[in-house]
Amino acid sequence: MSAAQKQVVIDRTGQLFGCFVLLSLFIVAAKDPATFVGQTTIGITNGALLALIALGYTMVYGIIELINFAHADVFMMGSMLGMQLIVSMGVSAQSGVFAKGAIIVVGLVICMVACALINVAIEKIAYKPLRNAPPLAPLITAIGMSFILANLAQKIWGPSQVSVPDLIGNGSIAGVRIKDIVVIMVTAPLLVGLTWFVTNTRQGKAMRATAQDQGAAAIMGIDVNRTISLTFLLGGLLAGASGVLYALVNTTTVWNAGFKNGLFAFTAAVLGGIGNLRGAVIGALLIGLIQAYSAAYVGDRWTDVVIFSILVMVLVFRPTGLLGEQEITRA
Amino acid sequence: MPTVRERLGRHAPLFVLAFALIFPLIEGSLGLGMMNPLLRILTSVMLAMGLNIVVGFAGLLDLGYVAFWAIGAYCVGWMASGHFSTIKVHVMSGLPEAIPGIHLSIWLIFPIAAVLTAVFGVLLGAPTLRLRGDYLAIVTLGFGEIIPKVFQNGDDIGGHNLTNGTAGISGLDAPQLGGATGDAMLGLGWGTWGPLNLLPWYYLAIALCVLCYYVSVTMQWSKLGRAWMAIREDETAASAMGIHCVNAKLWAYGIGASLGGLAGVYHGARIGSIFPSSFQFYISIAVLCAVIIGGMGNVWGAIVGAFVVEGLNFWLLPSLTSWAAAVGLDIDFSSWNMLIFGVLLVVMMLYRPQGIFPSKSRKLVFDDEPGRPGDQHYPGGMHGPDGDGPHTPMPSPPGPGIPATPGIPAQELADVAASHRLAPERVVQQPAAPARPLPASVRFPRYGAGSNPFDRRADPDIEVAPA
Known part of the structure; x- marks a missing residue:
């Protein structure tokens, strides 16, 4: 069998599998539409939170080809800082609507900025000196920074779950939870803003150029170091927003919250085609939906297995992700 | 004529082995209390040597190596305990035939588990063959998360209790070396090994480390080992030179996994019980860090790296805590282990990215x-x-x-x-x-x-x- 024929067989198998999954979802949805719709909104919320993290992964990977393991812990720091801010300002579930809204907006801004600074600091300390080192070296420092952040959070906020005041509440409007609405209201402008920034501004153009070819970008007069720092800054901003929203939606957070969410977000980035911004968002929404459906229909304890199996299968059947270019020899 | 230094260098492994063999005497007479952490460190040494074959020799970044450790541990859990209580299988176990469950002698489980984990290594490696670099890392990471999860949820797979879920498998058979006759010949405690009788476990760990070392060194300069290194340096060029990359990679996965499986069998049998919660991502990372800190592609680097990383985790930090307590300080160093480890990783990579003992070819890559x-x-x-x-x-x-x-x-x-x-x-x-x-x-x-x-x-x- 030639390589092309093999590829066709692999593609067909992948498509068959996809059809099978869609068909079984359809059957389940027809049986109990209410549960299905509920799970779908939960899935979209989860996916939106994951998308904010996944964008940070995919931007950094796109520009310096590094799996930024510390990114998940920047997200965790965001959720912890948000929690700390809400608690120390004395806002609780009983406070007035105005106070709650104000603390959410202010908390989001402060945590986004703080996370962006953390992310840029990590880049300056741990990745910049290793720009020309073999690719494993920054990967290891990324793991090191991740451990440092996780241990710090564990020492500051304790080793067990920390509860966050339930500021949004469990109400719903027209069958959609207010939590989901808040998440979408915060996430959508951020995603649109990021897309606008990357496609329409001079700095965004510099980012895309640097991602394509660092050397050529430098020749064209782009400050590569500044552009990379900017990428980390943007990733940190999004991770911070995601962290605060995560804390508000789940009303609890923990020092190792970053680990699993980070893995899921990275899976989402790979699923969409790493380095591809739109792909990361679509991949994250898919992962969020899969997470919600498998929690409802397969069993919560198998969620991780389902998601990682999907990751493995995507990479086997379509190594460049759903939206990535077909280019197998990517080093 | 080789110089004296070269001659000494050539026999260095024998010196190290000799020291390792007499170490319990030194340790016992000084009363250092290092034996328990040392056994755990030696397990990591085996793991590091196994991972070194995959990552160091063949250049396949594996972030889910803990999976093979887990499979090895569950092998001994299944084959040397009363877990499958509906059947009675006894092979050289030295136990009364009436005891339910599968009871194999541990000396049989080692080769069985090595083969089984090698098969799993090939099975898990096969889908990753088309992938390179970071994609490969992520798929292996995925497997490293899936396998322990399957073990954790395996108490109800199609109605069968395969792994006893989060409670794990406990009450493993104590390994026997001739039972009562062994006790009479070798001294008390050698015939049937209890969990508190550390000396036989120590010598078994040394024997397994020597086996892993022998396999690593032999493989490294075999035809296959040279093929691995060619693939590591440049897969396209290696393939153009006629190396069958698929086979070579699968062999790397298989052999690396089987060494991890041996370590798993040893660990499971020594602890006497197996919990799925102990097979965490952190362990994959610690072993990977051992390989990288020691110097990738160098067997001695992996050994030293494992001693540094796991020595820090299992011996130095707990000891520091107790020393601090002895002088009246209340600092729990062990709870800072991730921070210390993280700083170590970052500093190491910034100032010596090639590791403590880089292999010569890797050193060339780093030399400007x-x-x-x-x-x-x-x-x-x-x-x-x-x-x-x-x-x-x-x-x-x-x-x-x-x-x-x-x-x-x-x-x-x-x-x-x-x-x-x-x-x-x-x-x-x-x-x-x-x-x-x-x-x-x-x-x-x-x-x-x-x-x-x-x-x-x-x-x-x-x-x-x-x-």
Whole structure:
């Protein structure tokens, strides 16, 4: 069998599998539409939170080809800082609507900025000196920074779950939870803003150029170091927003919250085609939906297995992700 | 003649082994209380040597190595406990036949688990063959998360309780070395090993480490090992040179996994119970860090790295805590272990990214200067015995047949001699001679006739006079 024929067989198998999954979802949805719709909104919320993290992964990977393991812990720091801010300002579930809204907006801004600074600091300390080192070296420092952040959070906020005041509440409007609405209201402008920034501004153009070819970008007069720092800054901003929203939606957070969410977000980035911004968002929404459906229909304890199996299968059947270019020899 | 230092270097593994064999005496007489952490560290040494085959030799970044450790541990859990209580299988277990469950002698479980984990290594490696670099890392990470999860949820797979879920499998059989007769011959505690009787476990760990070392070193310079290193340096070029990359990679996964499986069997049997929560991502990372900190691709690097990383985790930090408590300080160093470990990783990568003992070929990658005179003909490091252990000069074909350029300055010849660790008088200037093919009768002892990959005929400047 030639390589092309093999590829066709692999593609067909992948498509068959996809059809099978869609068909079984359809059957389940027809049986109990209410549960299905509920799970779908939960899935979209989860996916939106994951998308904010996944964008940070995919931007950094796109520009310096590094799996930024510390990114998940920047997200965790965001959720912890948000929690700390809400608690120390004395806002609780009983406070007035105005106070709650104000603390959410202010908390989001402060945590986004703080996370962006953390992310840029990590880049300056741990990745910049290793720009020309073999690719494993920054990967290891990324793991090191991740451990440092996780241990710090564990020492500051304790080793067990920390509860966050339930500021949004469990109400719903027209069958959609207010939590989901808040998440979408915060996430959508951020995603649109990021897309606008990357496609329409001079700095965004510099980012895309640097991602394509660092050397050529430098020749064209782009400050590569500044552009990379900017990428980390943007990733940190999004991770911070995601962290605060995560804390508000789940009303609890923990020092190792970053680990699993980070893995899921990275899976989402790979699923969409790493380095591809739109792909990361679509991949994250898919992962969020899969997470919600498998929690409802397969069993919560198998969620991780389902998601990682999907990751493995995507990479086997379509190594460049759903939206990535077909280019197998990517080093 | 090799110098004294070289001779000592060549036998360094034996010195280390001798020290390891008498270490319990020293430890016992000094009362250091290091035995328990040491057994855990030695388990990591086995794991590091296994992972070194996958990551260091073949260059396949594996972030889910803990999966094979878990499979090995569950092998001993299934085959040496009363877990499958509906059946009674006894093979050389030394236990009464009436006890339910599968009871195999641990000495049988080791080879069985090695084969089984190798099969799993190949199965999990097969889907990743088309992937390179970071994609590969992520897929292996995925497997490393899936396998422990399956074990954790395995108490109800199609109605069968396969792994007993989060409660794990406990009450494993104590390994036997002849039972009562063993006790009589070898001393009390050797016939049937209790969990508190650490000495037999220590010597078993040493034996397994020696096995892993032997496998690693033997594989490294075998045809397969050289294929791995060629793939690591440049897969496309390796494939163009006729290396079957798929097979070579699958072998790397298989052999690496089987060493991890051996470590898993050892760990499971020693602890006496198996919990799925102990097979965490953190362990994959710790072992990977051991390999990288020690120096990738170098067996001794992996060993030293494992001692550094796991020694820090399991011995130094708990000891520091108790020492601090002894002087009245209340600091729990163990709870800072991730921070200390993280700082260590970052500092290590910033100031010595090649590791403590980089293999020679990896060192070349890190060296900025163009290399020593003898090295320039062999870029990428596929030359000479690697920096692992002592440097033995390669056997060069004797007699005529080497093209030589006359008129080389004496200083340059001396440099060449130094670079090949030859005595200067052995490098002699040759009169110009026409290049001739090597006679077929020339044999290269270590590699077999005609298969010498490090053929030095390309080096025009030197001639090695017979010693």
